[in-house]
Amino acid sequence: MPLRSAYSAAKHGLIGYHDSLRAETAHLGVRVLVVAPGSVRTSVSKNALNAQAKARGVSDDAIDNGMEPQVAARRILDAISAGQRELILAEGMES
Numbered sequence: 001m002p003l004r005s006a007y008s009a010a011k012h013g014l015i016g017y018h019d020s021l022r023a024e025t026a027h028l029g030v031r032v033l034v035v036a037p038g039s040v041r042t043s044v045s046k047n048a049l050n051a052q053a054k055a056r057g058v059s060d061d062a063i064d065n066g067m068e069p070q071v072a073a074r075r076i077l078d079a080i081s082a083g084q085r086e087l088i089l090a091e092g093m094e095s
Contacts, residue, residue, distance in 0.1 A: 011036045014036075015034050015036070015086065018032050022085070031083065032085070033076075033079055033080055033084055033085065033086070033087060034085065034086045034087070035076055035079070035086075035089055036086070036087065036088050036089065036090075037067075037072060037089040037090070038066065038067065038088075038089060038090030038091065038094035039063050039065070039066030039067065039094060040063070040066045040067050040068075040069055040072045040089070041063060041064065041065075041066045041067065041068055041069060042063065042066075043059070044063060045058065045059040045060050045063045046058060046059050062094075066091075067089070067090075067091055072089055075087065075089055076089070
């Protein structure tokens with residue numbers, strides 16, 4: 001996504017971390033699902049902190065037009081049931 005390079009890099013790091021975690025805990029039967037969500041219609045933008053450590057109080061178009069939370073939750077539960085390792089949870093231009 002344009003203007004989301006740092007966010008994308010963080011997701012990439014989390015996937016690598018969890019690949020290592022899987023390898024380290026496989027003998028314990030631990031299963032790990034990494035969910036990389038795109039825009040989900042939540043209050044995340046409104047609650048994000050600005051430079052003064054205050055909530056922004058406004059959303060943005062990507063979040064406002066994002067996936068319904070119930071759809072996101074269902075896809076996550078389905079991925080867990082299917083034993084998936086990674087789920088790219090996105091629609092439209094984010095997928």
